[in-house]
Amino acid sequence: MTGNRWLRDGVIVGLIAYATVAVFYSAFDMLANRGMLFTVNLLGQALFRGLRDPSVLQFPMTVDTQAVFWYNAVHFVLSLAIGLFVLALVETAERRPARAGLMAGAIATGFAVTVAVIGHLTEPMRALLPWWSIVVANGAATACAAAYLLARRPGLWRRMFG
Numbered sequence: 001m002t003g004n005r006w007l008r009d010g011v012i013v014g015l016i017a018y019a020t021v022a023v024f025y026s027a028f029d030m031l032a033n034r035g036m037l038f039t040v041n042l043l044g045q046a047l048f049r050g051l052r053d054p055s056v057l058q059f060p061m062t063v064d065t066q067a068v069f070w071y072n073a074v075h076f077v078l079s080l081a082i083g084l085f086v087l088a089l090v091e092t093a094e095r096r097p098a099r100a101g102l103m104a105g106a107i108a109t110g111f112a113v114t115v116a117v118i119g120h121l122t123e124p125m126r127a128l129l130p131w132w133s134i135v136v137a138n139g140a141a142t143a144c145a146a147a148y149l150l151a152r153r154p155g156l157w158r159r160m161f162g
Contacts, residue, residue, distance in 0.1 A: 006087055009152060014083025016148055017141035018076050024137040037063050042128060044071030053124070083145070086110070090149065093160055104160045111142055 022040075029038040044067030045051040086107055093103035115138050122129050150156050 006091055007084070009149070010084035010087035011080060012083070012148060013086055013145045014080035016145045017083060018079035020141040020144045021075070021079075021137045022072075024140055025133075028133055028137075035063075037068055039129060040068050040071055042125060043122070044068045046122075046125065047071055047074065079141075082110070082114070086145070090153075090156070090160070094153075094156075097159060100160050111138065114138060 025039040026036045029036055032038075041061075041063045042051070045064055048067045048070050049064065089103040089106050093100035115134055118134050118138070119131055122134070
């Protein structure tokens, strides 16, 4: 596989994951009748404004567009980095089939570590950002990105887990 194709697939996997999480939390917030940007506003304010007491968000609050923008930028960059890392693992598994199980384990471990780190960092916001939403958002992102990769690389599932 050429370097450009590897890079393109890694970027697309990152974009898919980013978009999936963003759509999930937009829907989550709309269904909770909190407004489409509630969660990203909460996270942006925690990350860039030092918000430590999310109970203030129980009251009407305007969206901090700067915090939302910068939080999305961080989320976007991290998603791209994770997408490229996952593609590096997939490439290694395809080039060295004996290591495919190890690479699949590394991807699964990466998922668990990502959920655990996000969960730990958002602990003060647990009432507004429940554990199940972190697991579902990241699980959906993983499933959507995997669907893309499995369509692009026929037989990948068998090579990774077979």
